[in-house]
Amino acid sequence: MTISRTADHHRLSARGIDLGFDPDCGFICDLTVHDEGRSVQPMHRVPWIGETLPSDTSPHLHRMQGDFFCAPFADGGGTAPIPHGWPANAFWSITAHGPQMLEARLVRDVEGATVTKKLTLQDGHPFVYQSHRLDGGSGTLSVANHAMVTLPDGGLISFSPKTSFRTPSQPPESDPACGRSALAYPAIASDPRAFPAADGGTLDLTRYPFRPGHEDFVVATEAPGSPLGWTAVVRLGRGDLYLSLHNPAQLPMTMLWHSDGGRDYAPWSGRHRACLGVEEGFAPHMLGEEGGLALGGSLDIRHAIGCIAWPSEARVTQVAAAVDSLTVTGETGESRSVPFDLSHLFP
Template sequence: MDTITIKAKGISVSVDLAVGHLADMVIDRDGRRLKPLHRAPWVGDISGTLPQDLPEGTVHLSGDFLCAPFSRSDVEAAPLHGWPANSAWDVVDSKATTDGWRAVFRLQRKVMGASVDKILTLRDDHPFLYQEHVFTGGSGAISVAHHPMTSMKDGGTLAFSPKRFAETPADPLEPDPSRGRFLLAYPARAADLTHFPASAGGTIDLTDYRMDQKREDFITLVEADHGGPGWTALARHAETDLVLVLKNPAELPITMLWVSNGGRDYAPWNGRHIGVLGIEDGRAAVGHAASIGDNWLKHEGVATAFVLGEGHNVSFRHVIGAVPRSSGQPPRDIATAQGRMRILAADDSVDDVAFDDGFLRIGQPAAM
């Protein structure tokens, strides 16, 4: 695997240049070494036993990657999640800065005629990766999403910035019981994330990731209007840490959760992809054609694509990080200001962490 690793004080990130996936992320903090990102168990398998028709993005499935479009590429021919998730990136620039490291990567292919850059920034003593993607030129419209994945040995507990509601699509990911299983009802909607309709009746708590629930589920959370960054916080029990994912809701108005816990029985999954949670912040519906056409999110006033065009750029930003946390519980709230992140616990204690609060451009319109 052709990778490049960038480093700042207390953090390093490795990029798989074959597909642009974040292959690894290591955070050293308070005497602990945290590894918040997931890597599929078959990555690096040289036995030749993987199915021949797998997209490269699945072969290399790791960490986080850019989806453009999200899900089906049914407008411009490309594999699942588009060329940014499945094809090579070049290193344009990678060098130390006065307070960390900055690297720029460029997709070798174009998306809807647009060139695509990935800009990764690390800052000394910040337990976060700051990333931006920039589309230059092109035509038409493109849906986008980040695809960060974490994994747990003993489950975890989730908390979120305010959401309007959560909704499942019309069909589950694995409707055939001979191939897999699911637990959520499809389609279904709920405003209370702790009581979402289950396929067998009753409800499931979306904030509680349980290892004994073998399933493959997908659900979309729509951000509420609250004036701050959108965030997801996952307190991983066995790992005793807090995984944090942040966005600007004006740019990425939805968060899609992919629960992959032994819910697929066919290769390469084979029931071994367990304890995985995708926290997928996006501006998308499921599939490129659906995203740029009529869809249920548009009916809710939610944007599902960026418009491309010659002579202007489209850009959006995203943050991934982690901090030690022994309580096993996610925060009650997160606030960012004056170069800090304040993580408020249920007992009103506060963890204060270095954070570039200007990076996400909260209060500004989506860059188009």
């Protein structure tokens, strides 16, 4: 188990899992889990990496991939003049690292707060444990982890209990010359399998894609009292399963970005397909509401992502955590228990 730097990526590895970290924009890259004789690589990369883009393109968009941290999320206020804030667009200086751990500090402050990222792997655990600590600063801040899952053959999406699924007031692209959406905006549903469609009827948010050639964004709000926030994505045709885990009291919103060829302008050009964003965070402004996480002290935002072999490709019905394990159950009765450090989410 060694750590090295290849090109601009730092490598972390533990028994059964490895990844790269790109300090320029803070991407988790090339996450690979070795499980039950297969190597699972669930994360998405944009297809234009390496191409020359217009000079006004946001830094993170040049080679967007894997997972990265946003503060503020989208265009959620604050002083950063760039979508997703400085954590997604500035350099992270490595302050500590070892074979299974890396710590980095953002070279820009966020609303006066210093930001420290920590990534940790554990032998035998199919998860990346990540935290983002914001020290100091003032005001409130929207945040989100911006993981992207690649689903070339489609997928089945399940969630911890939610109170509602809502679209913002406007679609991602309001100009038909730029792109198109399949969902109604704004709209709300309690059942994700029957969400209002733009052309009438309903669409099933738990299936990817629910319609080809669209760009859509939905916010799911955690049910009160939920003990564990989770999103499970079965990757059809791949025999595996992506998992996203969080503390619902800290990050009560799961934001789903369905991107499947619905943007027509460069660099998207109708070719950004098979991407599902699973973005755990707190960004009330996306629904026209006030609020955010309060800065001023020490705010530590925890998240875990990972993947396991899931040969049945059955829809997940339950994810339950114990102190040192996680059990995933499918709709036809299959079950897997894997090592998991619950104390990371609930220190």
